[in-house]
Amino acid sequence: MTPPVALTIAGSDSGGGAGIQADLKAFSANRVFGTTAITAITAQNTRGVEAVEVLDAALVAAQIDAVLADLPVAATKTGMLATSAIVALVADNAHRLPNLVVDPVMVAASGDRLLDVDAERAYPELLFPHALVVTPNLREAQVLVGRPLTGVDDMVAAGKELAATGAGYVVVKGGHLEGDTAIDVVVSRDGRVETFERPRVPTRNVHGTGCTFASAIAARLAWGDHPLEAIAAAKEYVHRAIEGAAAWKLGSGHGPVDPFGWGRR
DSSP: OOOOEEEEEEEEETTSSSHHHHHHHHHHHTTOEEEEEEEEEEEEOSSOEEEEEEOOHHHHHHHHHHHHHHSOEEEEEEOOOOSHHHHHHHHHTGGGSSSEEEOOOOBOTTSOBOSOHHHHHHIIIIIGGGOSEEOOBHHHHHHHHTSOOOSHHHHHHHHHHHHTTTOSEEEEEOTTSOSSEEEEEEEETTSOEEEEEEEOOOOSOOBTHHHHHHHHHHHHHHTTOOHHHHHHHHHHHHHHHHHHHTTOOOSSSSOBOOTTOGGGO
16 A cells, blocks of 8 residues: 655754654655655764754755645654754644654754754744644753753643643653653643653663654554554564664664664564
C-alpha cells in the first residue's frame, strides 16, 4: 500500500545524528515517507556545532509550499526553527500542517545554542496554540516557563502551564533528571496527566533522541494513532534506539542512537 507522508521542518545535521537526518531515519523506520523543509544548515559532529547558516524564511516557505502542493502530508514535525521569523512562518501555515508535533529545539546535546532569544518567546505565543503535541526536554521546559524544574511535580506544573497555551498535549521529557528511570510527563489540554517510564540506559550516545522521539510521534500520527498511543509508541521506540546504540563508538562526543534496530539483531 502507499505509505503515509510526513513533513519535517528542521535544520540539517552534517554529523547525521540529529536534525533532518534523524527525522528521516525515524520516519523510514516507522514506515512513513518523509519530506523536508530545511531551516538551517549546521556544520556539526558528535562533539559540537562548528557553524550555522540559517536559511531565509522565504526559502523555508517555498519548500513547505512545494511539498504541500504535491504530496498528501498526514503529519508534520518541527525541529530547529532557529529564528522568530521562521517560528512565525510555521505558525502562519499551521492550518495547512496536519497533526503538528513541535519539538522546541533550543540547544544541541553538546550545549551549543540553536535558537535566538526572540524565538524562545515566539514558541508559546505563536506556535504552541496550533500544536497537537509539544515535546520540550527538561532544559527547554525550564526556559519556556522561566524557572528551574527539579522533579516530576515541577514537570507536571510546567506541562500544565504550557498546555494552557492551547497545545493539545505537552510532553515534558525527563531525560536530564537524575535516577535509574527516564520519566516523561504528558499533560493534555484538559489537564489530564500521564507518565511514561523506561529504565535509563547508561550511555553517552543520546545525540538526536529528541528529534527521533518527536519524529516517531509524527509518524505514528500519520498512521492514525491517537496522540497518547503515538507518544507511548515513540517512547518505546526511542528506548530501543538508545539500547541498540549504547555500546557504539561513532565519534568522540555524544554519539547517535540506533533508529533501525541494527544493534539489537
